[in-house]
Amino acid sequence: MSALLSVENLGITFGGLRAVHDVSFSVKPGEILSVIGPNGAGKTTLFNMISGVYQPGSGKVVLEGQDVTGMRPDLLAHxxxxxxxxxxxxxxxxxxxxxxxxxxxxxxSGNLFADLLRLPGSRGRARTAHQGAMRLLERVGLEASAETNAGSLSYGKLKRLEIARALALSPKVLLLDEPAAGCNAVETEEIDQMIAEVAKSGVAILLVEHDMKMVMRISNHIVVLDHGEKIAEGDPATVSRDPAVIAAYLGTEAAEDADA
Incomplete structure (x- = not known):
């Protein structure tokens, strides 16, 4: 199966500081690929280049065989x-x-004039969006909270709501930047089950996450960054035993989790 997303020799420098250098990997449909590494390793910078927030200094991003390097986030969403x-x-x-x-x-696909006048086409779009939103909330287990003010939700539910909104675009590739950050153990388990279900639908998922138990539990493939460079890549068991990874980040606890 061919890759949906490929990152080829991607790099960027800020004021002479090499933040990310020569990073390559690919993600297939239905695959969960996690990018891990210590704080400052370049994970979010990498995400920002892939998603069009930053213009890469070198390399390219390929989506479904098309070079989309540096393309605006809204165009990438389309x-x-x-x-x-x-x-x-x-x-x-x-x-x-x-x-x-x-x-x-x-x-x-409507226009502001039609929406302001509440023309039939506008009402139809609103109805379609409402129905689609309810289906998404059911998908992430928030349908019972549909009419609740978002500010009153727990942090874990807010994280699920953000993922639901990202899914509204019917993505082929979904980038999740620390989806379990700040969540307790129960919330984290709910989120990783949801991510696994999304992947089963054929969406390619690129994940940055610090919760190593979650990463080892749901990832098909892992890329490890340190000081902006890829130091290891492979399945969870292989990566957790890599001496360079242990020295840079994981420690013995992650290796023990992989054995469990």
Missing amino acids: RGMSRTFQNLQIFQNMTVLENAIAGFHLTE
Whole structure:
């Protein structure tokens, strides 16, 4: 099966500091690939280059065989790439349902004039978005909270809501930046089960996460960064035993988790 997303020799420098250098990997449909490494390893910078937030200094990003290097995030979204961020991007004063509906804005084909006058086409789009948002909330287990103000949700539910909104674009590739950060053990398990279900639907998932138990549990493939360079790559068992990875980041605890 061919890769949906390929990263080829990607690199970027900030003021003479080499933040990411010569990183390559690929993600196939239905695969969960995790990028791990210590703080400052370049993981989020890598995500920002892939998703169009940063223009790479070298290398390229290929989506479904097309070079999309440096393409704007909204254009990448139209091509099937969606992402979440470390910091929640939730509208706290809107309901859960309204937040989910907001995720459909890039796929709407109407115009402002029709929406202001509430013309039939506008009402139809609103109805379609409402139905789609409810299906997404059911998918992430938040349908019972649809009319709840988002600001009153637990942190774990907010993380699930953000993933739901990213799924509104029907992505082929989903980038998740620390989806379990700040969550307790129960919330983390709920999120990793949800991620696994999304992958089963054929979505290629690229994950940055510090919870090593979660990473080892759900990843098909792992890429390890240190000081902006890839130092290891492979399945969870192989990566957890790599001496360079243990020295740089994982320690013996992760290796023991892989044995469990």
